Amino acid sequence: xxxxxxxxxxxxxxxxxxxxxxxxxxxxxxxxxxxxxxxxxxxxxxxxxxxxxxxxxxxxxxxxxxxxxxxxxxxxxxxxxxxxxxxxxxxxxxxxxxxxxxxxxxxxxxxx
Amino acid sequence: xxxxxxxxxxxxxxxxxxxxxxxxxxxxxxxxxxxxxxxxxxxxxxxxxxxxxxxxxxxxxxxxxxxxxxxxxxxxxxxxxxxxxxxxxxxxxxxxxxxxxxxxxxxxxxxxxx
Numbered sequence: 001x002x003x004x005x006x007x008x009x010x011x012x013x014x015x016x017x018x019x020x021x022x023x024x025x026x027x028x029x030x031x032x033x034x035x036x037x038x039x040x041x042x043x044x045x046x047x048x049x050x051x052x053x054x055x056x057x058x059x060x061x062x063x064x065x066x067x068x069x070x071x072x073x074x075x076x077x078x079x080x081x082x083x084x085x086x087x088x089x090x091x092x093x094x095x096x097x098x099x100x101x102x103x104x105x106x107x108x109x110x111x112x
Numbered sequence: 113x114x115x116x117x118x119x120x121x122x123x124x125x126x127x128x129x130x131x132x133x134x135x136x137x138x139x140x141x142x143x144x145x146x147x148x149x150x151x152x153x154x155x156x157x158x159x160x161x162x163x164x165x166x167x168x169x170x171x172x173x174x175x176x177x178x179x180x181x182x183x184x185x186x187x188x189x190x191x192x193x194x195x196x197x198x199x200x201x202x203x204x205x206x207x208x209x210x211x212x213x214x215x216x217x218x219x220x221x222x223x224x225x226x
Contacts, residue, residue: 033190043218043219044155046214101157102154105154
């Protein structure tokens with residue numbers, strides 16, 4: 001499984017756009033990039049997944065450059081409720097159960 | 113209302129006792145997983161199961177056991193052999209028809225062993 005590197009923490013004010021970058025230099029050809037969000041004392045929640053270029057859903061956008069060695073999760077206009085830990089994961093889309101490897105993630109703190 | 117339930121939310125045990133954590137899902141997912149999370153840390157995989165009556169060890173299976181007798185249920189037993197059992201335990205499930213990395217997590221059980 002590809003190793004990922006994320007900032008340990010980030011701070012933002014409410015209403016700003018937040019970009020969290022994940023480095024994954026040894027990503028494999030069949031690997032996908034997935035982001036999860038976790039609030040304290042809760043299970044992680046799937047946010048977004050992508051393979052290349054840009055993916056957007058109602059919650060976030062995921063930008064993946066052509067070399068795929070990094071990716072950026074973009075949260076538009078964050079609110080206090082976006083304060084959470086965000087995890088970047090890289091691994092194959094196998095269609096069957098596979099191992100998920102979570103690092104320590106990025107702790108985002110949103111304030112007024 | 114589909115989802116994953118874990119019970120209880122908080123569990124307290126004395127050292128040396130085995131304890132079983134419950135995980136039930138009604139999402140009709142084939143795959144189920146157990147993770148452990150320690151304070152300030154990421155999740156670590158304990159066991160996972162792709163189908164009924166089959167399961168594989170994850171990264172930290174020592175001191176734990178599981179069973180998968182029904183598709184909906186994947187209980188985890190923390191045995192007395194687990195050196196540091198106090199942690200937050202999370203159960204998850206996924207469907208083979210979707211990306212394997214899209215997993216649905218339960219609310220977790222916080223186990224404290226003294």
